[in-house]
Amino acid sequence: MLGAAHGAGGAIAGAAAGTALSGAAGAASFVKAKSEVTLEYRLLAPQNPAPVLAISSKGKAQQDGEDVITPLVEQAATGIIKELLKK
Secondary structure, X not given: OHHHHHHHHHHHHHHXXXXXXXXXXXXHHHOOOOOEEEEEEEEEOOXXXXXXXXXXXXXXXXXXXXXXXXXXXXXXXXXXXXXHHHO
8 A cells, every 4th residue: 555655646746747847948948048047945744844855956057048947846856756755
C-alpha cells in the first residue's frame, strides 16, 4: 500500500511540475541577456510554521529568450518530491 501511495503522490507532483514547466517555458521569451532569475520556495507541513524545506535557486541568462526558469522549476520539483518521499 505504501508503494501505491508513493506512486500516486509522484504522479500528482509530476503533473503539477509539468504545468509549472509549461508556464516557465512561456515566460522565457521575456528574459533578456544578463537577466538574473531567482526562484525561492518553501515546503510547509500542516500545523507547523517552520519550513520542512526552504531553497533559493538562481539562474542567469546568457542571451535574450534563454529559458533559465525551467531548470529552476525542475530543480524545485525534484527537491520537493524527494522531501515528500522521505516520509
